[in-house]
Structures are given as structure tokens and as C-alpha cells.
Amino acid sequence: MNFRDLIDTLQDSIFTWNYFTDFEKVKLNVKKVEIELNILNYLIGKEDIENEFIQLVEKYPNIRKALPLLIAVRKNKLNETPIITNIDTLIPENKKYIFYDEFKENTKKELLIFFKESGLKDILENKHIKNLVDYCFGVEVxxxxxxxxxxxxxxxxxxxxxxxxxxxxxxxxxxFIEQATQKRIKEYFNYDVKTDKNRRRFDFALYDTKNKKLYLIEVNYYGSQGSKLKATAGEYQYLNDFVKSQNIEFIWVTDGKGWLTALNPLEETFNHNDYVINLEMIKNGILDSICLK
Known part of the structure; x- marks a missing residue:
């Protein structure tokens, strides 16, 4: 096996149709707030919508948790993003509490500011949205x-x-096992492995029970160029040496035409490590050559 064999068989793509959207996850996320969204549907087209909104929130305070989704914001993003509500002072404040904390009198004022200035009032009042469940399905996509x-x-x-x-x-x-931590390797194969960091987790551990031989495997794919390709190659040189010092084999499976923009660091690692392979090589039986020799 030579370096040319590796780069000449890099995959243009590994994507299947379900790569683009995980609809199961989308459906699950919408389901979590479906009741609240259906309650909020009441507001669509209302004339006195500000009062209707506040009355609805007072009666059903739990509907507040669905409001960030209507402006395509996750809860963790609200934690990270203070909001400027006064253009004169330009002082940002964290307003997450109005959606999730105990409902208080001041909450109504802040919610009304959010309702108007986020654009939701106009969208609902003027019927730009017909159904909030369907709308949020699109947001989740x-x-x-x-x-x-x-x-x-x-x-x-x-x-x-x-x-x-x-x-x-x-x-x-x-x-073999997936997500191979030190603990899981010990549990499944009764094999002690030293790790360089507490949370080190290999993508796979392959074990030969006959010869008591362990293979640790890392995999990744780079479809386009990236600044971290050089650092990635260097990291796997280090990991190879660390694993080999324990009489364990290390296999790096990497693929993608992104490597064509970083051939030098990839070749250095190819020459340094024992096993740098791609999907085409596995398909053609290279594991037999590595593990059955």
C-alpha cells in the first residue's frame, strides 16, 4: 500500500438522503411543544391581540416555553445572548427568565415588549402564519x-x-464495540488500556480473542478543505504512538476530497503511522491484511 493508493480512492461523498434532514428529530422536537403551540394558535388574526396575548399567557403560563421557537431561538442560545431592550442605553440584559422562570407581574411587561419588537405581533395579527405547529415544523427543519x-x-x-x-x-x-472508552474496553474485552485524557473515547475497538490483540480505530470524513486538517493529521500521529507504546494497534480510517487541499500533512501521517486507510480500502478487504497477518 502506498500513499497514491490512499488519495486516488478518496470518496467524493458519503451522504445518503437522510443526511439532509433528520425528520424523526424534527417531529420529536415539535411534539414537545405541540400543545402550547395549539393554544397560541388562538391569537392568529385577533384584533386586540396585545391584551389577548397577555390574558392567554396569564391563563396558560407554560405556553411561554414555546415562544423562543417562534423566533427560531433555542433555550441555550438565550443563555448566551443578552438582549438590548432600550436603544438609548444600549445595555444588554438577559431576558431568558420571561420564558422559563416563575410568572410575575413584571413578566407581562417584558413579554409584551418581546411580542411586539420580535415581530410576532405583526405576523400573528395579520395572519402571515396559518398554523403555528406547521410553522414550527419548518423552523425545526x-x-x-x-x-x-x-x-x-x-x-x-x-x-x-x-x-x-x-x-x-x-x-x-x-x-468490536463502538464508542470505546477505557471502561467499556475493560468490560467487554477484559483489556486494560491507558488513556491520555479522562474522556478519551475511540470510535471503535476491535478485539482478536484468539491472539489477545486489540485494535483501536478512529474515523472521520472531510468533504471540503478546513483549517484544522493539518492539526488533525498531527493529532493522529501522536495518538498512534501513544497506543503503540501499549502494544495496541491503531487504525485511522479517514476519507473525503477535503484532504486534497492538505496532502503534505496527510502524507506525513501516512508515512509515520502503520495504518492510514479509507473506505475503499476497507471495502476491498484491507482489514484481512491488517488483522490476519
Whole structure:
């Protein structure tokens, strides 16, 4: 195996259709506030909407928790983002309490400011929205697009898991676990592993029960260039050395055309480590060459 074999077989894409939107998660998030949203539907088209809004909140204070979603804001974002409510002072204040804390007299005033200045009053009063449940379904879809980067890692792990499963089915003395922490490796394989950090978690641990041999595997995918590619390659050189010092094999499975923008650090790590491979190589049976020699 040479470096050219690696870069010539990098994948253009690993994305499946469910990469784009996780509708199960969207449905679950909307379900959490569906009752509150249906109560808020009462406000759509009301003439005296400010009074109607305050009366509704007084009667059903729990509906406040659904209000941030209407302006596409998560609770944790409210914690991080103080709001300027007075343009003259330009002093930002944390207003999270008006949605989640005990309902008090002053809460009504602050909620009314939010209702008007966020634009919700106009949207509901003038019937720009017909149903808040449907509207928030769309908001959640928008939120979900921001998590696509995380799903790239999940898809890569899923693909490698499939190949490992096939390998272990063919070779009964091998088994593997995902999300392999020091504790889980000990529980499943009775194998002691030293870690360089308390929360170190390898994507996979593959164990040969016949030869008492452990393989620790990390996987990632880079579809586009990024500033951290060089640092990533360096990190896996260090991890390789740390693992090998314990007589454990380290396998780095990486893929994606993003590496074409950082060939030098990738080649350095390829030459330094014992095993830097990609999906095409696994598909073509390279695990046999690594683990059955």
C-alpha cells in the first residue's frame, strides 16, 4: 500500500438522503411543544391581540416555553445572548427568565415588549402564519440543517461499523464495540488500556480473542478543505504512538476530497503511522491484511 493508493480512492461523498434532514428529530422536537403551540394558535388574526396575548399567557403560563421557537431561538442560545431592550442605553440584559422562570407581574411587561419588537405581533395579527405547529415544523427543519456537520461523522461511523460487522461475521474470533472508552474496553474485552485524557473515547475497538490483540480505530470524513486538517493529521500521529507504546494497534480510517487541499500533512501521517486507510480500502478487504497477518 502506498500513499497514491490512499488519495486516488478518496470518496467524493458519503451522504445518503437522510443526511439532509433528520425528520424523526424534527417531529420529536415539535411534539414537545405541540400543545402550547395549539393554544397560541388562538391569537392568529385577533384584533386586540396585545391584551389577548397577555390574558392567554396569564391563563396558560407554560405556553411561554414555546415562544423562543417562534423566533427560531433555542433555550441555550438565550443563555448566551443578552438582549438590548432600550436603544438609548444600549445595555444588554438577559431576558431568558420571561420564558422559563416563575410568572410575575413584571413578566407581562417584558413579554409584551418581546411580542411586539420580535415581530410576532405583526405576523400573528395579520395572519402571515396559518398554523403555528406547521410553522414550527419548518423552523425545526431549519435548525436541523445546522447539525449536518455532526451527521457527517455519524454516517462515516455507520459505514465503518457495517464493514467491521461483516469482518467479524467472517472471522468468529473477532468482535468490536463502538464508542470505546477505557471502561467499556475493560468490560467487554477484559483489556486494560491507558488513556491520555479522562474522556478519551475511540470510535471503535476491535478485539482478536484468539491472539489477545486489540485494535483501536478512529474515523472521520472531510468533504471540503478546513483549517484544522493539518492539526488533525498531527493529532493522529501522536495518538498512534501513544497506543503503540501499549502494544495496541491503531487504525485511522479517514476519507473525503477535503484532504486534497492538505496532502503534505496527510502524507506525513501516512508515512509515520502503520495504518492510514479509507473506505475503499476497507471495502476491498484491507482489514484481512491488517488483522490476519
Amino acid at each position: 431549519g435548525f436541523d440543517t445546522n447539525t449536518r456537520k455532526n451527521r457527517t461523522g455519524d454516517i462515516m461511523e455507520s459505514l465503518v461499523s457495517k464493514f467491521l460487522d461483516e469482518f467479524c461475521n467472517e472471522h468468529s474470533n473477532f468482535s
